[in-house]
Amino acid sequence: MHPSHEHILTTNPVHIWIQGNKCNVCSTAIGHYPFFYCCTEKCEFRLCLRCAVTPSQEERKIRHWSHQHQLRVVERCATFECDACNKVATDSSYMCDICPFWIHKSCGSLPRLNILVHHKHPLWLSDSLPDIYRQSQQFCKICKVEVDPSHWLFYCANCRFFAHIQCALSKTPLMTVPAADEPSLNCMKQKCIKDMISLSVDISVSPPILINHWAHEHPLALEHKSASVITMDDSNQESSSVGPILCDGCTKPISSSSDDANVLYKCNQCSYALHRYCALIPQEMNHSKLGKLKVHKRRALSNILECCENCYVLSNGFTFRPEGESYDYDVGCVSLPEKIKHITHHHPLKQRSSGGGAVCKACSSECWGWLIIVYGCEICDFNLHSSCALKPRTVPHRWDPHPLRLILSIEDDVEDHPQDFECEFCSQVIDTNTWFYHCNICDLSFHMLCIDPYFLYANVKFGATGIKKEDRNMTLVLNKKGRPVFETRSGRWWKLL
Numbered sequence: 001m002h003p004s005h006e007h008i009l010t011t012n013p014v015h016i017w018i019q020g021n022k023c024n025v026c027s028t029a030i031g032h033y034p035f036f037y038c039c040t041e042k043c044e045f046r047l048c049l050r051c052a053v054t055p056s057q058e059e060r061k062i063r064h065w066s067h068q069h070q071l072r073v074v075e076r077c078a079t080f081e082c083d084a085c086n087k088v089a090t091d092s093s094y095m096c097d098i099c100p101f102w103i104h105k106s107c108g109s110l111p112r113l114n115i116l117v118h119h120k121h122p123l124w125l126s127d128s129l130p131d132i133y134r135q136s137q138q139f140c141k142i143c144k145v146e147v148d149p150s151h152w153l154f155y156c157a158n159c160r161f162f163a164h165i166q167c168a169l170s171k172t173p174l175m176t177v178p179a180a181d182e183p184s185l186n187c188m189k190q191k192c193i194k195d196m197i198s199l200s201v202d203i204s205v206s207p208p209i210l211i212n213h214w215a216h217e218h219p220l221a222l223e224h225k226s227a228s229v230i231t232m233d234d235s236n237q238e239s240s241s242v243g244p245i246l247c248d249g250c251t252k253p254i255s256s257s258s259d260d261a262n263v264l265y266k267c268n269q270c271s272y273a274l275h276r277y278c279a280l281i282p283q284e285m286n287h288s289k290l291g292k293l294k295v296h297k298r299r300a301l302s303n304i305l306e307c308c309e310n311c312y313v314l315s316n317g318f319t320f321r322p323e324g325e326s327y328d329y330d331v332g333c334v335s336l337p338e339k340i341k342h343i344t345h346h347h348p349l350k351q352r353s354s355g356g357g358a359v360c361k362a363c364s365s366e367c368w369g370w371l372i373i374v375y376g377c378e379i380c381d382f383n384l385h386s387s388c389a390l391k392p393r394t395v396p397h398r399w400d401p402h403p404l405r406l407i408l409s410i411e412d413d414v415e416d417h418p419q420d421f422e423c424e425f426c427s428q429v430i431d432t433n434t435w436f437y438h439c440n441i442c443d444l445s446f447h448m449l450c451i452d453p454y455f456l457y458a459n460v461k462f463g464a465t466g467i468k469k470e471d472r473n474m475t476l477v478l479n480k481k482g483r484p485v486f487e488t489r490s491g492r493w494w495k496l497l
Contacts, residue, residue, distance in 0.1 A: 005045050009037040009052075023048035026075035035038040051075065058421040062094065065129040066152075069098045072274070084106055084127070084152045085165045107152070107165065114154065118142055119161050119175050133160070142167035142174065144346045144445070174341040174348055178393045178406060185392045186252045189332050192468060193250060194277045194311055196335040201280050211265060214295075215248070215318065215331070216272050220265035249278030250331050251461045281318060281331060288338055289351050289373065290303035294320035296328050305460065308333055309371045311387045315459035330459055333373060333386065340375055344408050345382050349389070362388035362435045363448065365423055388435070388448070395437060395451055399424060400444050404437040404451065414438065425450035 005024075014033050023046055030036040031047050037052050039045040040267055061070040066084070073093040079090045084107035092105040113122050118141070129138060130148035138147045142163050147153055154168040155161060175192070179185035197203060211221050244253040245264065254264045254275055266273045283295040296306070296319050305314045309327040319328040339348050344361070351373055358376065360369040362384055365376045373386040394403040407413045410432045421430040424444050430436045438445045449455065 005039065005047070007039045007041045007045070009045070010040050011035050012038050023051055024076075025051040026077075027080065027429040037071075061281065064094060065099055065112065066103070066108070067096060068309060069101070071096055071101070071103075073105075073305045082107065086148075086151055087166060106238055114168075116154070116168050118163060118168055118170075119156055119159070121156045121158060121161075123144060123156055123161070123163070123168060125152065127152050129153060129162070130155070133162075138162045139162045139168055139346075143348055144341075153168070157162050164313070164424045173338050174339055176341045177389055178343070178391055179405070181285075181392050183253075183255070184494050185390065187255065189250065189335070190275060190277065190336055190411055191254060193275070193281065193331065195279075195337065196285075197277050197280045197467060200282065200285070202281070203277070207276060207279075208475070209426055211279065212272070213279060218267045218269045218272065220267055220272070220274065220279065222276075223264055223266050246461045247275045247278050248272050249274050249318045249463060250333075250461045251315060254469050258495040278318070278331070285320070285334070287334060290329065290334070291321050293320040293329070293334060294323060295319070306330070308371050308459070312329065312456075312461045314456055316461055317459060327371060332459065336386055337371060340389060342375070342384065345377060347377045347379050347382070349377055349382070349384065351386075352376045358383045360385045362391070364431065391435070391448055397437075397444075398440050398452060400439050402439050402441050404439050404446065406448075407432075407436050407438045414440065417443075423447050423450050425453060 003179045007418060014073070023030055023036070023049060030046055032143075036049065037047040038280050039163065060073040062073060065073050074093045074095050077090050077092055079088065080093070080102055081088045081093075082104040083101055084103040089104060094105060094108045095102050095436055102470040110125055110459075113127050114125060115122050128151070129147060133155075134149055138146065138160075140147055140151075140153075140163050141161050147164065148163050154163045167364065170394070177188075179188050194203065207222055211220050211222075213220050244255070245266075246252065247254055247264070252275075254273060264273050264275060280296075285293050287293055305316055306319045306328045307314055308330040311328055311332070315330040316329040320331065320334050321328050339350050341348050352375075358374065358381075359365070360383055361366055362457070363413045365385075367376075367383050374383055375381045375386060375389050391406055395404050395406075396403055405413065410417075421432060421436065421438065422428070423430055423446055425446055430445055430447060430448075434448075436445055436447055452458070
């Protein structure tokens with residue numbers, strides 16, 4: 001006899017045809033054990049070995065720090081709203097037989113002191129907001145939503161850091177933008193690619209020394225040290241130029257400051273190179289907003305510049321096309337996180353479909369079209385184009401010896417400037433309700449688009465050969481004035497603008 005059933009139980013071996021059947025107490029497959037218990041009255045009651053040797057339900061009670069009564073351990077999974085995390089989920093549980101207190105076993109098993117990625121100090125788990133902090137509203141430092149004083153939470157008494165359970169237990173903190181400068185932005189984008197890859201590939205496994213990549217005709221070798229510069233010889237230029245190695249996948253520099261010891265995969269027969277994580281980008285992937293995506297441009301087969309449907313920037317790196325469509329997205333836009341945190345807004349911003357009526361707070365233009373990626377607040381009316389949200393906080397410009405700062409708010413970022421702000425590039429007056437770049441020392445200002453008139457080619461790897469334009473084989477280089485041009489084999493120059 002077993003306290004979970006009224007009839008006598010007998011042992012039976014686990015056969016292949018019944019190993020998928022579940023235990024009537026804990027709902028786990030009985031095939032995990034060599035034998036199981038079944039009812040002699042043929043009422044199809046099955047009991048796994050673990051539940052058979054577990055003490056009776058009366059004995060399976062615990063004292064939990066969060067509740068005044070003893071809690072019964074319920075191994076059978078159930079779907080319910082937990083009194084700890086306030087989320088509906090399916091889990092084993094701890095249940096009170098005296099009052100309606102019911103928590104997920106995963107929540108009840110959390111230690112009181114936790115080391116989590118979102119804060120530098122260990123966080124205490126509490127079943128409610130301590131009285132000392134109830135004199136004013138407290139907000140979750142991760143999602144910026146108010147903390148309910150009666151709900152479980154994590155907190156740090158030294159820093160007055162508070163967080164919802166689900167927010168604190170999330171493994172990846174929200175990406176905070178804007179980045180400090182363009183190198184920081186490039187590192188941020190590479191981390192986005194790494195996070196995207198980690199959903200389908202185990203990145204903890206040591207990478208192979210030599211790979212055959214789907215985008216290139218030659219084998220690629222793993223370099224264990226940073227190859228920080230590459231020289232591009234050009235007989236039509238006065239001297240050779242030296243610059244960082246650019247990745248042929250994301251077209252961004254392969255930084256020597258990478259936290260990964262194995263920095264890149266490189267071809268020994270040509271200048272083709274990939275970040276370690278760009279080399280792991282699959283040919284097919286699922287996107288939460290864009291659906292199923294397939295790689296469209298294989299650089300070994302075709303070097304036509306593609307225009308991204310989201311940021312409208314040309315690229316000769318990896319681009320992806322939604323199934324059954326004729327437009328493309330570059331890998332930088334495809335790998336953008338589903339949620340971000342922008343310093344101008346107190347709530348997280350989530351990717352959503354752009355519809356009519358929504359206006360970007362950065363450029364004051366409508367977030368039109370269903371094909372572009374927009375970050376919007378789920379609580380209030382705040383929207384940003386993804387391209388606006390990623391603008392770096394400071395950028396250099398050859399007309400100013402100082403870095404120009406992204407002005408997010410006139411009141412906070414600029415003092416004593418009663419006159420209009422005029423763009424140095426287009427000579428138009430800047431609408432101060434929009435974001436723009438400005439130098440407080442030299443009083444130079446630029447629209448976000450005017451700060452780099454060649455932004456259209458920001459995702460083009462210069463020096464790449466075999467690029468096709470108007471059926472001519474060309475090489476994309478910079479001319480002596482620093483402008484993007486094509487050079488044909490005959491030495492003739494073709495301007496891109």
